[in-house]
Amino acid sequence: MPLSAEHKERTRARILAAAGRVFRRQGYAATAVDAVMAEAGLTRGGFYAHFPSKEALFAEVLAHDHGLIRMLAARRARSSAGWRRQTRRILGDWLAPDHLGPVREGCSFAALTADAARGGPEVRRAWGLAFERLVGELLRTPATDVDQALAMASSERRALAAQLAANAIGMLVVAAAGEDGLLRTAQAVTRAAVLEQIDRLLAS
Amino acid sequence: MPLSAEHKERTRARILAAAGRVFRRQGYAATAVDAVMAEAGLTRGGFYAHFPSKEALFAEVLAHDHGLIRMLAARRARSSAGWRRQTRRILGDWLAPDHLGPVREGCSFAALTADAARGGPEVRRAWGLAFERLVGELLRTPATDVDQALAMASSERRALAAQLAANAIGMLVVAAAGEDGLLRTAQAVTRAAVLEQIDRLLAS
DNA sequence: TTTTTGGTATGATAGCCATCATATGAAAAG
DNA sequence: CTTTTCATATGATGGCTATCATACCAAAAA
The missing domain is CATH 1.10.357 (Tetracycline Repressor; domain 2)
Structure with a gap:
C-alpha cells in the first residue's frame, strides 16, 4: 500500500483551504486551478484525484469554509x-x-x-x-x-x-x-x- | 469623410448597452469581448476603436447603465x-x-x-x-x-x-x-x- | 464618378485555462 | 529488500481570450 489514507485526507483539506483563500481574493471565475494548487504548495497534477472539477471544488468550499x-x-x-x-x-x-x-x-x-x-x-x-x-x-x-x-x-x-x-x-x-x-x-x-x-x- | 460622427456614437451606445446585458447575465470575468460585440450585432474588430480595454468598458457600464x-x-x-x-x-x-x-x-x-x-x-x-x-x-x-x-x-x-x-x-x-x-x-x-x-x- | 477617410471585419499572436495521460517516486506490505 | 500501489509531477491538448494588424468597403466630399 502507498501513503496512508489520512495523508490524502489532509492534502485534500489543504487544497480546500487554499481554494477558499484564492477564491475569496480573486473570485471564482478569475481563479485558475493551477493557482489553487500553487497556494496549497502543490502542482495541478493531483487535483483531479481529489475533486472531479473546479466547480465541485467551489461547491465544497461554499459548503464548509465559513x-x-x-x-x-x-x-x-x-x-x-x-x-x-x-x-x-x-x-x-x-x-x-x-x-x-x-x-x-x-x-x-x-x-x-x-x-x-x-x-x-x-x-x-x-x-x-x-x-x-x-x-x-x-x-x-x-x-x-x-x-x-x-x-x-x-x-x-x-x-x-x-x-x-x-x-x-x-x-x-x-x-x-x-x-x-x-x-x-x-x-x-x-x-x-x-x-x-x-x-x-x-x-x- | 466617412460615416457620420453620430453613427459612431450610436454604435458606441449599442456596444455599451450590449455589454451591460451580457455582464449582468454572465458576470464580468466570464464575459468575452467577442460575446459583447456579438450581442451588439458586431464582431470584435471595431471594439478597440470605441473603448481602450475591456475593463474601461466595464467602468463605463458601471458609470451609466443603472x-x-x-x-x-x-x-x-x-x-x-x-x-x-x-x-x-x-x-x-x-x-x-x-x-x-x-x-x-x-x-x-x-x-x-x-x-x-x-x-x-x-x-x-x-x-x-x-x-x-x-x-x-x-x-x-x-x-x-x-x-x-x-x-x-x-x-x-x-x-x-x-x-x-x-x-x-x-x-x-x-x-x-x-x-x-x-x-x-x-x-x-x-x-x-x-x-x-x-x-x-x-x-x- | 473619383477620392478619401475611418469604422468594421478578418486573421493572427501570444498567452491562459481546464482537463487528461503518462511518468515518477515514496512508502507500506510482504 | 522487493514489490506494489497510488498521490503527485510533468507534459500535452484543445479551446478560449485580449489585443493588435491589416484589409475592406461604405459614404461623404470633390
Missing part, C-alpha cells in the same frame, strides 16, 4: 446573557468597519455569494445549505442545536434571522465595492441595526 | 405626497420577490457590485460615483436636484439613505444566490423595511 459559522458554532456560554454577549461580539467584529479587508479575505459569505449566484445547481445548493445553517446558528440558544433551532422557530423568527443575515452579508458585499466615507457610515449604521436585531431575536 | 437611477431620475411629481408615492412604487417594484429574475438581468447594482469590488481603481471609482448618485436620488425632493440633495443633507440623513441603498442592493445580491423560501420571506421583510425607511427619509 469562518462566521465556525465562530458562531463555537459559542459555549451557559447563561442566555453570556450567550447574547458572545453573539454580539462575533457579529460586531464581523461588521466592524476597519475589519472589512480581513473579513473580505476571510469570509466566504461576503466574498463569494455573488459568485455562487452564477454557479450551477450543485454550487447554489451548497450555498443555500450554508446560509440555512447560518440562520440556524443565529436562532440557536445554549439549549438547542442548529437543526432544532431551525425546526422550532416560528416562520416569523426564521424570516427575521434570515433578514438579519442577508442585511449583514449584503452590507459587506456593497461596502467592499466602495471606499468612500458614505459607505463607511452606512456600514456603521447597519452594524448597530444588526446588533439591535440580534438582541431582539435572542431575547424571546 | 435602470434604478434612471427611474428615480424620471420622477415628475410636484407634491411631496405624489413624490413619495412614485418613489415607493419604484423601490417596491425593484424589491418585489417575483421580479428577482428581471431585476438581476436589468439592474447593474444587483448584478455587478461584487464584480466591481474586484476591479481596478477606474472601475471602483465609477461604481462609487454611481452609488453616490443613487443616494442623491433617494434624498432628492421635487425642489432639489441630485447634487443639491447630497450637499444639503445632514450627514445623518446621508448615512440613512446609504444604508437603505446598501440594504436593498445587498438583499438582491444575496437573494440571487438562493431560491428557497427562507430568502423569499427575508426579501419581503427587507422590502417592507425599505419602504418604511424611505417614508421616514422623505417625510422630513
Whole structure:
C-alpha cells in the first residue's frame, strides 16, 4: 500500500483551504486551478484525484469554509446573557468597519455569494445549505442545536434571522465595492441595526 | 469623410448597452469581448476603436447603465405626497420577490457590485460615483436636484439613505444566490423595511 | 464618378485555462 | 529488500481570450 489514507485526507483539506483563500481574493471565475494548487504548495497534477472539477471544488468550499459559522458554532456560554454577549461580539467584529479587508479575505459569505449566484445547481445548493445553517446558528440558544433551532422557530423568527443575515452579508458585499466615507457610515449604521436585531431575536 | 460622427456614437451606445446585458447575465470575468460585440450585432474588430480595454468598458457600464437611477431620475411629481408615492412604487417594484429574475438581468447594482469590488481603481471609482448618485436620488425632493440633495443633507440623513441603498442592493445580491423560501420571506421583510425607511427619509 | 477617410471585419499572436495521460517516486506490505 | 500501489509531477491538448494588424468597403466630399 502507498501513503496512508489520512495523508490524502489532509492534502485534500489543504487544497480546500487554499481554494477558499484564492477564491475569496480573486473570485471564482478569475481563479485558475493551477493557482489553487500553487497556494496549497502543490502542482495541478493531483487535483483531479481529489475533486472531479473546479466547480465541485467551489461547491465544497461554499459548503464548509465559513469562518462566521465556525465562530458562531463555537459559542459555549451557559447563561442566555453570556450567550447574547458572545453573539454580539462575533457579529460586531464581523461588521466592524476597519475589519472589512480581513473579513473580505476571510469570509466566504461576503466574498463569494455573488459568485455562487452564477454557479450551477450543485454550487447554489451548497450555498443555500450554508446560509440555512447560518440562520440556524443565529436562532440557536445554549439549549438547542442548529437543526432544532431551525425546526422550532416560528416562520416569523426564521424570516427575521434570515433578514438579519442577508442585511449583514449584503452590507459587506456593497461596502467592499466602495471606499468612500458614505459607505463607511452606512456600514456603521447597519452594524448597530444588526446588533439591535440580534438582541431582539435572542431575547424571546 | 466617412460615416457620420453620430453613427459612431450610436454604435458606441449599442456596444455599451450590449455589454451591460451580457455582464449582468454572465458576470464580468466570464464575459468575452467577442460575446459583447456579438450581442451588439458586431464582431470584435471595431471594439478597440470605441473603448481602450475591456475593463474601461466595464467602468463605463458601471458609470451609466443603472435602470434604478434612471427611474428615480424620471420622477415628475410636484407634491411631496405624489413624490413619495412614485418613489415607493419604484423601490417596491425593484424589491418585489417575483421580479428577482428581471431585476438581476436589468439592474447593474444587483448584478455587478461584487464584480466591481474586484476591479481596478477606474472601475471602483465609477461604481462609487454611481452609488453616490443613487443616494442623491433617494434624498432628492421635487425642489432639489441630485447634487443639491447630497450637499444639503445632514450627514445623518446621508448615512440613512446609504444604508437603505446598501440594504436593498445587498438583499438582491444575496437573494440571487438562493431560491428557497427562507430568502423569499427575508426579501419581503427587507422590502417592507425599505419602504418604511424611505417614508421616514422623505417625510422630513 | 473619383477620392478619401475611418469604422468594421478578418486573421493572427501570444498567452491562459481546464482537463487528461503518462511518468515518477515514496512508502507500506510482504 | 522487493514489490506494489497510488498521490503527485510533468507534459500535452484543445479551446478560449485580449489585443493588435491589416484589409475592406461604405459614404461623404470633390
